[in-house]
Amino acid sequence: xxxxxxxxxxxxxxxxxxxxxxxxxxxxxxxxxxxxxxxxxxxxxxxxxxxxxxxxxxxxxxxxxxxxxxxxxxxxxxxxxxxxxxxxxxxxxxxxxxxxxxxxxxxxxxxxxxxxxxxxxxxxxxxxxxxxxxxxxxxxxxxxxxxxxxxxxxxxxxxxxxxxxxxxxxxxxxxxxxxxxxxxxxxxxxxxxxxxxxxxxxxxxxxxxxxxxxxxxxxxxxxxxxxxxxxxxxxxxxxxxxxxxxxxxxxxxxxxxxxxxxxxxxxxxxxxxxxxxxxxxxxxxxxxxxxxxxxxxxxxxxxxxxxxxxxxxxxxxxxxxxxxxxxxxxxxxxxxxxxxxxxxxxxxxxxxxxxxxxxxxxxxxxxxxxxxxxxxxxxxxxxxxxxxxxxxxxxxxxxxxxxxxxxxxxxxxxxxxxxxxxxxxxxxxxxxxxxxxxxxxxxxxxxxxxxxxxxxxxxxxxxxxxxxxxxxxxxxxxxxxxxxxxxxxxxxxxxxxxxxxxxxxxxxxxxxxxxxxxxxxxxxxxxxxxxxxxxxxxxxxxxxxxxxxxxxxxxxxxxxxxxxxxxxxxxxxxxxxxxxxxxxxxxxxxxxxxxxxxxxxxxxxxxxxxxxxxxxxxxxxxxxxxxxxxxxxxxxxxxxxxxxxxxxxxxxxxxxxxxxxxxxxxxxxxxxxxxxxxxxxxxxxxxxxxxxxxxxxxxxxxxxxxxxxxxxxxxxxxxxxxxxxxxxxxxxxxxxxxxxxxxxxxxxxxxxxxxxxxxxxxxxxxxxx
Numbered sequence: 124x125x126x127x128x129x130x131x132x133x134x135x136x137x138x139x140x141x142x143x144x145x146x147x148x149x150x151x152x153x154x155x156x157x158x159x160x161x162x163x164x165x166x167x168x169x170x171x172x173x174x175x176x177x178x179x180x181x182x183x184x185x186x187x188x189x190x191x192x193x194x195x196x197x198x199x200x201x202x203x204x205x206x207x208x209x210x211x212x213x214x215x216x217x218x219x220x221x222x223x224x225x226x227x228x229x230x231x232x233x234x235x236x237x238x239x240x241x242x243x244x245x246x247x248x249x250x251x252x253x254x255x256x257x258x259x260x261x262x263x264x265x266x267x268x269x270x271x272x273x274x275x276x277x278x279x280x281x282x283x284x285x286x287x288x289x290x291x292x293x294x295x296x297x298x299x300x301x302x303x304x305x306x307x308x309x310x311x312x313x314x315x316x317x318x319x320x321x322x323x324x325x326x327x328x329x330x331x332x333x334x335x336x337x338x339x340x341x342x343x344x345x346x347x348x349x350x351x352x353x354x355x356x357x358x359x360x361x362x363x364x365x366x367x368x369x370x371x372x373x374x375x376x377x378x379x380x381x382x383x384x385x386x387x388x389x390x391x392x393x394x395x396x397x398x399x400x401x402x403x404x405x406x407x408x409x410x411x412x413x414x415x416x417x418x419x420x421x422x423x424x425x426x427x428x429x430x431x432x433x434x435x436x437x438x439x440x441x442x443x444x445x446x447x448x449x450x451x452x453x454x455x456x457x458x459x460x461x462x463x464x465x466x467x468x469x470x471x472x473x474x475x476x477x478x479x480x481x482x483x484x485x486x487x488x489x490x491x492x493x494x495x496x497x498x499x500x501x502x503x504x505x506x507x508x509x510x511x512x513x514x515x516x517x518x519x520x521x522x523x524x525x526x527x528x529x530x531x532x533x534x535x536x537x538x539x540x541x542x543x544x545x546x547x548x549x550x551x552x553x554x555x556x557x558x559x560x561x562x563x564x565x566x567x568x569x570x571x572x573x574x575x576x577x578x579x580x581x582x583x584x585x586x587x588x589x590x591x592x593x594x595x596x597x598x599x600x601x602x603x604x605x606x607x608x609x610x611x612x613x614x615x616x617x618x619x620x621x622x623x624x625x626x627x628x629x630x631x632x633x634x635x636x637x638x639x640x641x642x643x644x645x646x647x648x649x650x651x652x653x654x655x656x657x658x659x660x661x662x663x664x665x666x667x668x669x670x671x672x673x674x675x676x677x678x679x680x681x682x683x684x685x686x687x688x689x690x691x692x693x694x695x696x697x698x699x700x701x702x703x704x705x706x707x708x709x710x711x712x713x714x715x716x717x718x719x720x721x722x723x724x725x726x727x728x729x730x731x732x733x734x735x736x737x738x739x740x741x742x743x744x745x746x747x748x749x750x751x752x753x754x755x756x757x758x759x760x761x762x763x764x765x766x767x768x769x770x771x772x773x774x775x776x777x778x779x780x781x782x783x784x785x786x787x788x789x790x791x792x793x794x795x796x797x798x799x800x801x802x803x804x805x806x807x808x809x810x811x812x813x814x815x816x817x818x819x820x821x822x823x824x825x826x827x828x829x830x831x832x833x834x835x836x837x838x839x840x841x842x843x844x845x846x847x848x849x850x851x852x853x854x855x856x857x858x859x860x861x862x863x864x865x866x867x868x869x870x871x872x873x874x875x876x877x878x879x880x881x882x883x884x885x886x887x888x889x890x891x892x
Contacts, residue, residue, distance in 0.1 A: 179696025180747045185283050187303060188583070189292055189469075189527055190511055195690045198595070198641040198651030200286040200703035202227070202745060202759075206279060206307070215276040217302070222813040222836075223792050224284045225743045225761035228785050230864050238865065241286055243739050243765030243786035244299030244682075244709065252573055252607065252663040256680075258289065258297035261304045262395055264456045264473040265294075267503045267535050267575075275377040277335050278351040280307045286743070287684050287705060288657025290635030291597035294531055294579050298657040298682050298709075306395065309347035309383045313340035315892055322885025325859055326437045329358030329369045331883070345385040352378045360880040363407060363441040365489050370439055371877055373403020373448060389462045398453035405446040407439045408867070408875035410487025413828035421872040422492050422545065424553035429488055436861060436878050440489045446482020446496060453477075465516030469509045476502040485867070487875050491546025491564075501537035528582040533575070541569040541666055543619075551618050560615050567613040567620050569666050574606040577660075583637070591644075597637040604630045607663040609673050620668040631679050633658040647692040657682045662713055664730055675730040683708045699746035707739040714822065716772060735770040737783060739763070753798040761790045770822065781824045787833075789816035804845030812837045820866035828874045834860045842887075850888040856881055 183194040183203045194203050202224040217237065221229035228245070231237035239245055239257045246256045259266040276282065282304050289297035315338040322331050337351035359372025381395040412418050412432045420429050430440060454475030461468040479499045486492035509529035512518050519525060545552050545565040555561045583597035606628040613620040637655040644650060659680040667673035688703035712735035745759035765786035770778040782788075794811035814835045821829040837858055842851030859882040867875040 180692060180699040180749055183281070185281070185303075186305065187283050187285050189509060189529075190525075195647070195649060195692060195699075195701075198639050198649065198653065198688075198690075200226075200686060200688060200701075200705070200743065202284040202286075204282045204284070206281065208757075215279075217276070219276070220282050220284065220302075222811070223757065223759065223794065225745050225759035225790055225792065226286055226741075226763065227284055228787065228790075228815075228818075230785065238785060239302075240785045241284070241300035242705065242707070242741065243737075243763055243783045244707075245785060247784070252571065252665055254296045254660045254662065256296065256299045256659050258293055258295075258301040259304070260293065260301060261397070262306055262393075262456060263458060263471045263507070264454070264475070265505055265533065266475070267533075268452070268475075268477045268499075268501050268537075275335075275353045275355065275375065276304070277353040277377065278307045278337050278349075278379055280305045286703070287686055287707075288635075288655050288682050290601075290633070290655060290657035291581060291583060291599045291637040292527075294581070294599060295533075295577055295601050295603060295633075296659050298659040298680055306379060306381065306397075307337075307339075307349065307351075308393075309349040309381055310339045311341060311347065314338070316889065318887065318889035320853075320885055320887035322853070322855075322883045324358070324360055324880055325882035325884075326360055326880075327362045327369065329360065329362075329372065331355065331357035331372070331885070347383045349381045350379070352376070359403075360878060361407060361409070361437045361439050364433065364438050366441055368404075368441075370404065370407040370441065373401055376400045378453075391460045393458040393460070394455070395458075396453065396455040398451070400451040401448065402450075403448050405448050405482035405484060406877060407441050407484065408487040408877060409433075409436055409439045411436075411828060411874040411876050413874060416827040417871055417873050419872050420486055420488060420492065421869050422486065422549050422551075423488075423490070424548050424550045427490065427548055429490075432873075436863075436876070437881070440487060442484035442486065442489065442494065443491050444482075444484070444494065446484075446494075447480065448482065449478075449480040451478055452501075463513070463516075465513055465518045467511045467513060469507075469511070471505075471507045473505050474503070476500075485875060487873065490548040492548045493546070494542075494544040496542045496544070497539070498542075499537060499539040501535065503533065503535040505534075506532045523587040524585070526582065526584040529580070531577070531579040531581070533577040535573075535575045537573045539571050539573075541571075543567045543569075543666075545619065551615070558618070560618060563615075565613065565615045565619050568611070570610040570612070571663070572608040573663070575660070576604045578602045591642055593641050593643075595637075595639040595641070599635045600632070601635070601658070602630065602632045603660050603679075604628070605661065605663070609663075609667070611667065611673065621670070623670045623673070625670060625673050627663060627674070627676060629661060629676055631658075631661050633679065633681075647696065649690045650688070651690075652687040653685075655684050655686075657684070659713070662731060667730075672730050675732060677713045677731050678711060678733050680709070680711050680713055680733070682710070697749045699748075700744070701746055702742065702744050704742040705740060707737070709737040709739055712737060712770075714770065714772075729773075735778075736768045737765060738768045739765045739783075741765075753800075755796045757792075757794045759790075759792045763788055763790075767822070772823070778822045778824075781822055782819050784819055784821055787816040787818040790814060804843055807842045807844065807851075808840070809842075810837070810839045820863075821868045823868070823870065826868055826870045829866060829868050831863055831866075834862045836860050836862075847891045848889070849891075850886070852886050853884075855883040858882075 184191050185194050185203050187197055187199055187201050204220055218229045221227045226242050228240040241257055244256050285301040287300055289301045293301050317336040319334040333355040335353035339349035342348045354376045356374045357372040358369035361370040363370050378398040384392045456473035459470045481497045483495040485495045509527055511527040512525050514522055551559045552564055579599055579601040581599035585593055585595035587593045609625045611623050616622050635656045639653040641651040661679045662677045664673055664675055684707050686705045690701045692699050711733040713731055714735045716732050716734040741763040743761045748756040763786055765783040767778050767781050772778050791814040797808045799806040817833045819830050836856045838855045839857055840851055840853035842849055862879050864877045864879050
């Protein structure tokens with residue numbers, strides 16, 4: 124139960140309680156300030172949506188190209204998801220986005236390690252040395268650390284999923300695409316909302332609840348403010364056999380604040396901040412022998428009797444020391460915008476920080492074999508400036524020319540400690556000296572301080588050759604500089620790892636062009652073809668056991684992308700059909716390889732290096748259908764062929780021809796919303812389904828248990844809205860499908876797995892004014 128888990132984290136609860144107090148005091152203060160002003164009629168957003176539903180699919184304005192444009196006018200593969208699309212979710216997050224954006228794949232075994240992939244491209248390393256392959260941006264600010272992706276998406280205006288390399292405008296580490304998250308702006312009139320939900324999990328009856336509140340409106344002449352807070356708690360889907368407690372749940376808090384000031388008719392400032400915090404017990408893995416094909420546990424001493432793998436995958440064994448999972452961070456950003464007669468100017472300055480303290484029992488047994496706690500502290504500063512032409516300005520050549528130029532600076536520092544603890548049931552500890560420690564546990568610390576600096580200059584220009592034909596070109600120059608100060612310590616040198624220190628540094632530069640040709644067949648049909656490139660920054664080694672391994676540096680990944688598509692609104696805008704095809708040449712992929720030591724014919728070293736090439740192709744189709752003013756549908760489908768064209772894992776073992784990990788060949792989604800007006804309000808019924816074909820968790824497709832079978836999940840909800848009040852029921856994973864979140868594979872030893880929630884049934888309510 125949630126209550127029992129909380130008792131183990133009392134100090135964390137006290138800290139979180141302080142966060143709540145500060146958040147609600149801030150919200151209350153702002154609410155009083157707003158309430159003292161005369162009430163202004165609310166905007167006609169609801170009326171606009173209703174009108175759009177009657178006439179056709181509504182337009183969505185996106186900023187995917189650093190300027191406001193209609194989604195259907197942007198010659199880029201984008202899925203734009205508005206806040207309304209999250210209405211069926213009690214606590215929406217990035218995982219929900221993946222269910223309605225074809226080509227986007229999301230999994231993660233704990234709060235700090237989300238696995239985000241677009242069209243087969245993603246990242247498996249999550250330490251300070253690694254960088255994401257999918258860039259995440261919140262209100263224009265690049266998020267360098269992975270854990271920031273766990274924030275709730277309450278009070279978010281929209282999420283834009285940009286597919287394909289975004290090197291020209293978004294820069295480094297967007298080799299696979301980008302998530303552009305735009306939070307809700309403060310409103311001109313007073314608005315407030317409070318909501319809550321309660322649910323229970325089919326497996327073992329675990330509980331979960333959410334609560335959230337927001338307040339927004341004017342607080343002075345030309346000044347508007349917004350504060351929102353959300354919190355969720357969950358017992359987790361698994362149950363620990365030897366303790367009876369739930370596992371792999373936790374709590375999450377997200378606080379947002381935003382202040383908008385129209386200093387003049389031309390000059391505006393937008394100050395926004397966010398804070399997030401997660402806490403809970405450490406991840407508990409299921410140790411899977413895969414039907415006896417992988418019977419042994421990595422590192423277990425001889426004679427240790429390991430309990431058989433439970434048939435129910437949600438039953439797990441916990442070690443003697445279940446640590447905590449703690450993650451918190453946030454930041455502040457200031458956007459200054461000036462609108463001139465011919466040019467718009469934008470400046471985005473931001474500072475962010477994060478802290479992670481993660482305990483991991485990585486043997487999946489009741490014994491003290493090995494644990495892998497991890498601590499990281501990071502901070503980043505970024506600055507971007509842009510100048511853009513105005514459509515009606517003199518520099519636009521009568522609307523035929525548009526352009527954007529800018530510069531970007533990024534500075535990040537992270538300090539990490541990747542610990543390994545080997546207990547009395549570890550083989551090298553149980554053995555007598557000199558081959559073992561004679562029962563003395565082993566402790567090691569792979570410490571690192573990583574400093575990253577990045578500079579970039581970029582520009583794009585578009586020219587209308589005719590009223591229907593447009594040519595656009597872009598170019599970005601990026602220079603990255605990384606330094607890594609490594610300090611490796613072990614209490615048993617020679618038995619496990621060695622003591623050493625090392626300083627490394629390297630610089631990389633990249634020039635990323637883009638070229639797009641688009642043609643408007645009509646006002647409602649756009650076709651386009653494009654060419655673009657991207658790169659992902661180089662990286663150092665994670666958990667190096669020797670000085671030789673630590674000295675290996677992987678260079679950047681590179682990609683060339685060819686894309687084409689059509690965007691259309693058909694049948695009097697009742698049907699939206701968008702189609703995008705792509706072909707990638709993805710090279711210098713950072714993968715683990717075993718290679719010969721230079722100068723040796725027999726000795727090898729295993730490290731992360733540039734050793735793979737992939738040719739990826741596929742297509743996606745998505746859109747909406749307005750059947751009537753009360754019935755709407757959305758749909759999406761993705762076909763993906765992502766295989767290694769060249770990947771020699773080690774001498775004699777090749778992964779060439781294997782599928783890339785986490786790259787399902789087919790994914791599909793469909794959803795329906797039905798509004799039923801009544802004399803006492805409106806009933807809204809929602810249903811959605813998501814299909815994911817089988818995929819592999821590992822590049823070694825043949826290892827037992829690394830293939831995830833195909834699965835289909837369905838969600839449904841019914842809500843009654845009457846005046847400012849709403850209440851409803853919901854069910855997630857209606858069919859109770861069993862699916863894994865993540866797999867750790869160290870062949871030929873047992874798999875370590877975490878599993879996703881089965882059926883969750885709940886109720887919810889909200890009030891707005």
